[in-house]
Amino acid sequence: MKSDMHRNCPVCGAENSINERKNFTDIVTPEGYTAIKTGPLNGHFCSKCEEGFLDRESEKLFDKQIAEEKARQDSRRVTASEITDVDSVVKKINVSRQRVHKMMEEGKLPYVFIGERRYPVKNQKIFDELRKKVRTQALLKNKNAVKKK
Numbered sequence: 761m762k763s764d765m766h767r768n769c770p771v772c773g774a775e776n777s778i779n780e781r782k783n784f785t786d787i788v789t790p791e792g793y794t795a796i797k798t799g800p801l802n803g804h805f806c807s808k809c810e811e812g813f814l815d816r817e818s819e820k821l822f823d824k825q826i827a828e829e830k831a832r833q834d835s836r837r838v839t840a841s842e843i844t845d846v847d848s849v850v851k852k853i854n855v856s857r858q859r860v861h862k863m864m865e866e867g868k869l870p871y872v873f874i875g876e877r878r879y880p881v882k883n884q885k886i887f888d889e890l891r892k893k894v895r896t897q898a899l900l901k902n903k904n905a906v907k908k909k
């Protein structure tokens with residue numbers, strides 16, 4: 761086990777300090793929100809500095825749970841004029857409806873719940889950023905496609 765470099769912490773450099781943690785819950789309090797419970801999560805954490813890394817699946821779950829609970833809390837205070845619908849965002853960012861739903865799920869696009877339906881929060885700055893990102897990814901894809909030929 762001593763030869764296993766992964767057990768050394770890449771953040772603080774402590775040796776043999778990384779331990780696997782399974783099925784734990786975490787409580788996070790984003791600014792402007794009340795505490796959000798997440799989990800069950802899996803990951804690897806340093807016993808010295810407590811820095812940690814969630815597994816890919818847990819990271820996804822974590823982001824989803826935070827986004828969803830933020831949306832629930834925001835639903836109580838956001839007014840109708842502050843939200844928009846998925847179709848408008850589809851036009852604004854120029855992506856598919858599926859992609860917009862995925863962005864909400866991944867916590868990239870803030871939203872609220874009305875009943876069980878999700879409505880994106882109007883935020884031109886975030887729309888612009890997402891559109892830029894989508895465009896960059898499309899360009900990279902094209903570049904790679906050209907290279908392959």
Ligand SMILES: [Zn+2]
Nearest residue numbers: 769772806809
């Ligand atoms: Zn550490």
